Amino acid sequence: MDDVLSRQMYQENILEHYKKPQNFGHLAKPTHLYHSHNPLCGDDLTIEIAVVDGKVSDVRFSGVGCAISVASASMLTDEIKGKSVEAVMQMTKDDVLELLQIPIGPVRLKCALLSLETVQKAVGGGE
C-alpha cells in the first residue's frame, strides 16, 4: 500500500456516499442498537437495526466521521438490508473492501471497518 496515493481513496462514489449517505438517521423502533467510538480520530457511530424473523428489515446510522467511515457505513447498511443475522455476522473485512472498491492503507483501515464492527456488535449483542 506504500505506493498508493491517498487521493485514490476519494473516488467519486466515495465522496457521493459521504455527502449524501444512505440510511442516515434513526429508526422509530430498533431491535438492536450499538454505539462505537474510534479513539484514533474521534469518530462516533451509532447503528440502529430492526430485525424481523432473523433478518435485517431496516437499518439506520448516525454520528460523525471521515469520508471513509461514512461512505463505508452508507454502503454497508445498504448491503445488509434483507440479509439474515447469521449472514451479517459472517461478513469480513474483505466484504467491506469489496463494497468500497478503493485502496486503503493500514492506517485508514480502522475507519473503513468501524461500520462492520458496529453492525456486528449490534446484531450480535442480543435483543
Added chain:
Amino acid sequence: MTMDNQQAHLLKSDFPILNTAYKGRKVVYLDSGATSQKPQVVIDAINQYYRLENANIHRGIYRLSETATRIWSEAHEVVARLIGAKAEEVIFTRNTTEALNLLSYTLLPLLQGRTEIVAGAMEHHANLVPWQQMAKRHGLTLKIIPMLADFTLDMTAAQQLIGSKTAIVAIGHVSNALGTIHDVHKLFAWAKALGALTVLDAAQSAPHLNLDVGKIGADFAALSAHKMLGPTGLGFLYGRRDLLEQMQPWQFGGDMIAEVSYDDAKWNELPMKFEAGTPHIAGAAGIVAAIGYLKSVGLEAIGAWEKELLKYAIAELGDVPGIKLYSAGEQRSAGILSFTLATVHPHDLASLLSDDEICVRAGHHCAMPLMGRLGVSATARASFYLYNTFEDVDMLKVGLIKAVELFG
C-alpha cells in the same frame, strides 16, 4: 538575536530528515507539537555514545562507566540550568507523562488534608487523567477551570476555584491542541498565596521559550526531551528540593537505594531516589547536544519566530473556503494552529496532505474533553518549530485548497 525566514532555511539544513526527499518531495513537517525532528548534532551525540562511550552508570570502576556516569550527571546539570533549577532537583523519567504520573502517585502525603485538585479545560490527557485517577483513588475532587470563547482560560472563574481546600493546581503551560499560552504566573501566585502546590506541564512550552521554574512559581514541572530536539524515551520532572525530600519513591530497584537488607531498604539521595533501574543514558547524551543547539539559536528567538509563522498562517489560511481557526491569536499563543474545514474531515485532510509529504496531526490531540467543549470530534493541527519557514505554510495552504476542491 532574532530569527527570520532565511535563518529558518539554514537551520532546516541541520535536520537530515527534512532534507531527505521521498519520491522527489521533501517533508513539510508541521507536527513538532507531537515530536520534534532531530538535528545532526543530536544524532551524532547518540551515535558517539553507543560507538565509543557505552557502559552502565554508577559503580562501574572503569573508564567507560565513569564516562557514562559523567554524561548522565552532566545532562542533569544542563537540563537544570535550562529551567532555572539545581541538578539534584531534576529527575529523569521516560517522558512528561511519566513525570506527571510520578507526582500523582507520590504527592498525597504533602496535601495537608486539602481535598481539591484544579486543572484547566485544555489539559492534555497526561495532565488530566493522572489527577482524575488520583482524585478517584483518594476521594479528592478534580475541578476544571473553564475555557472562554476566545480559547483562553477563564481567569475570573480560576480565581474563585482556587481556594483554601485546593491541594494542587496543575496547568499545561501551552495548550498542545490550541496553542494558547496560559497565564501560569498568575494562577500559581494565587495557588501559592493559599498554600497549594503548583504543577506545570511544560511539555509544549519548554521547547519554545525561556522557562524559569522559580520565576513562574512552579513547585513541580514536567517536560519531554523529544519535543525539544532530543530523543524519545526521556523526560524530566523538576521538583523543589524540600518537597522531593518529603516524597517517597514510587518505583523501586537498582540505583534508587542507599542500603538494602532482606527486610528493609533506605533510599538514595536526590535525584537517584526517583530514578530506579538503568536509564536512557544515550538519551542524556542526546539532550545535552539538543539543549546546546537550542541555546545557540536562542529560545527567545525561536519562540518569536514561531509567533511570526503563526501570524503568517492565520493571515494566509484564513481565506481557505470553509476554514475555521481555533486560536487565541499570535499574541496569546505559541506556534500551534488548530483548524477544521467545513467539507473535509480532519482525518481525510491529513491523508490527502500526506500525498504531498505534508505532515499535520488530525484527531483529538489527547484532549477529548476539550474537543467536546469545542463541539467537534477532531481538528487538524499544524505546529511549528525553528526549522519551519513561510514556504512550509504556503505548501500547507496549497494542500488545503486542493483538498477542499476535491471534496467539492
